[in-house]
Amino acid sequence: MFAPKQDWEQPAAMVGGVEGIDMAKPAVIVVGADKGGVGKTTVSRTLLDYFNANSVPTRAFDTESPRGTLKRFHPDITEIVDMTTTSDQMKIFDTLNTASPSVTVIDVRAGLLSPALASLRDIGFLDAAKSGQITFAVFHILGPSIASLDEIAETANFMSGAKYFLVKNFINDTQFFQWDQATYNSYFHRIKDATDLVIPKLNEMAYEQVEVASVPFLKFVANKGPRDEAANYSFVLRGYVRHWLANVWSEFDRIKLTDIVGSGKAVPRSSEK
Amino acid sequence: MPATPVYIVGSPRPQVGKTLVARLLSEFLLLKNGRVTSFDINLKEPSLLDYLPDVTETADVIDTYGKMQLMDRIIVDDGLSKVIDLGYHAFDEFFKMSDQIGFLKEAARRNVAPIILFVADIDRTSARAHEMLKLQIPPSNLIVIDNEYVVRGELPDAMSHGRVLRITALPTFLKTYIDRLTFSFTGYLRQEKDSSTELHQWIRRNYFMFRELELNLILQKS
Numbered sequence: 001m002f003a004p005k006q007d008w009e010q011p012a013a014m015v016g017g018v019e020g021i022d023m024a025k026p027a028v029i030v031v032g033a034d035k036g037g038v039g040k041t042t043v044s045r046t047l048l049d050y051f052n053a054n055s056v057p058t059r060a061f062d063t064e065s066p067r068g069t070l071k072r073f074h075p076d077i078t079e080i081v082d083m084t085t086t087s088d089q090m091k092i093f094d095t096l097n098t099a100s101p102s103v104t105v106i107d108v109r110a111g112l113l114s115p116a117l118a119s120l121r122d123i124g125f126l127d128a129a130k131s132g133q134i135t136f137a138v139f140h141i142l143g144p145s146i147a148s149l150d151e152i153a154e155t156a157n158f159m160s161g162a163k164y165f166l167v168k169n170f171i172n173d174t175q176f177f178q179w180d181q182a183t184y185n186s187y188f189h190r191i192k193d194a195t196d197l198v199i200p201k202l203n204e205m206a207y208e209q210v211e212v213a214s215v216p217f218l219k220f221v222a223n224k225g226p227r228d229e230a231a232n233y234s235f236v237l238r239g240y241v242r243h244w245l246a247n248v249w250s251e252f253d254r255i256k257l258t259d260i261v262g263s264g265k266a267v268p269r270s271s272e273k
Numbered sequence: 274m275p276a277t278p279v280y281i282v283g284s285p286r287p288q289v290g291k292t293l294v295a296r297l298l299s300e301f302l303l304l305k306n307g308r309v310t311s312f313d314i315n316l317k318e319p320s321l322l323d324y325l326p327d328v329t330e331t332a333d334v335i336d337t338y339g340k341m342q343l344m345d346r347i348i349v350d351d352g353l354s355k356v357i358d359l360g361y362h363a364f365d366e367f368f369k370m371s372d373q374i375g376f377l378k379e380a381a382r383r384n385v386a387p388i389i390l391f392v393a394d395i396d397r398t399s400a401r402a403h404e405m406l407k408l409q410i411p412p413s414n415l416i417v418i419d420n421e422y423v424v425r426g427e428l429p430d431a432m433s434h435g436r437v438l439r440i441t442a443l444p445t446f447l448k449t450y451i452d453r454l455t456f457s458f459t460g461y462l463r464q465e466k467d468s469s470t471e472l473h474q475w476i477r478r479n480y481f482m483f484r485e486l487e488l489n490l491i492l493q494k495s
Contacts, residue, residue, distance in 0.1 A: 205337040235348045236341045239374020 026096040027135035027261035032108030038143040039169040044107040049218045056263045057101035063109045117158040130161030137163040169199040206240040276386035283359035284392040285402040290420040295358035301483045302354045315360035350384040392418045
């Protein structure tokens with residue numbers, strides 16, 4: 001079943017408003033991998049914190065239906081959806097132009113990245129991205145195995161018109177085969193225009209403490225609880241999270257993420273002061 | 274309110290007099306304020322804990338839990354002076370961690386004043402460590418300890434430009450005397466009636482130096 005004809009099927013100049021008036025294009029960021037446990041939700045959380053710090057209105061969809069991890073950390077802006085159903089696909093994509101946040105982050109459940117991209121192709125979303133009506137970016141989180149790297153080729157088939165980011169998430173001491181240039185090149189240089197992103201490792205105890213606190217990284221650094229009440233997190237752990245988050249955000253700054261989603265330059269952020 | 278001082282006595286080299294400085298400072302603060310908390314991160318050398326067991330706790334920076342136990346205590350503005358005897362094996366990890374977690378910035382925010390007392394030596398490891406500290410620590414918080422017994426001459430040029438506290442060498446027999454675990458500097462001042470003895474003057478000189486250091490801290494804050 002296909003969704004009705006969408007706004008983004010109109011000419012680019014008409015999207016989101018009156019012809020000739022420059023309106024922000026909707027931006028969709030898909031975070032995914034076909035393997036589990038590689039840090040998809042962690043990266044999604046850093047993205048939501050980054051947009052929050054840069055005052056970019058953002059909404060998020062958590063496809064870990066029925067129980068969403070992303071929603072636990074960002075309940076106010078996250079909705080749990082089942083991306084395999086047409087009704088939930090409509091909930092995400094039919095509202096791109098009507099929803100007030102211009103940026104949509106989708107945390108795609110393990111194993112669903114390729115099928116999700118295939119669905120996007122089928123409903124004409126990838127073509128709309130290709131023609132410039134929508135900004136579409138994929139953060140492909142890589143795990144430390146050849147199987148994980150093999151996904152790159154599979155995913156690459158869908159990537160024309162999208163910004164494709166290969167995210168090396170250093171959840172452990174993996175090297176991503178950088179010690180073997182032939183293997184490394186065969187994967188990482190396979191796709192033209194793919195950009196590497198590095199997510200450094202976060203101290204394990206700090207990560208666990210944020211998990212227990214169930215708050216966004218930003219609130220943890222600011223020593224706040226879920227309802228902005230004063231909390232009493234360890235100064236050391238907050239320091240580790242602040243340092244790590246600054247490194248992650250510097251990667252997002254490097255790829256000019258705020259420009260990509262059409263909200264201009266990154267602003268100085270309070271957590272980096 | 275004056276800032277709560279945290280004195281960190283450290284060097285990347287063993288046997289340069291860190292524990293001696295930490296002992297002197299702890300005893301001075303105990304005499305002046307009536308209380309002090311000292312932390313011994315010095316598992317491979319003569320240990321502050323052996324000399325001042327009543328005011329000293331052991332700590333480590335090997336794992337995150339140990340770092341939390343230490344740093345979450347010393348970042349508190351409770352008016353209680355703290356002294357850290359930082360062993361050479363923990364020197365790099367401590368300052369790497371404090372840089373990562375933004376210890377100095379957070380300390381300034383919370384009215385805590387970290388003072389790093391770097392015990393100098395003339396080798397390359399010490400020179401590199403001092404360079405690293407200069408990049409990380411504001412000049413007003415970094416003090417070089419020129420322990421005459423160790424340096425035996427001029428300080429390396431790079432270390433002599435900032436604030437320097439000089440600890441004069443004692444004759445060997447007096448050094449052996451103060452190295453005894455039962456020896457107390459303040460106890461000696463109280464018991465020894467003859468204030469002209471070399472040891473008496475040596476202790477008073479060092480206490481006076483620390484008093485100046487405390488006064489500077491108050492002046493900086495005001």
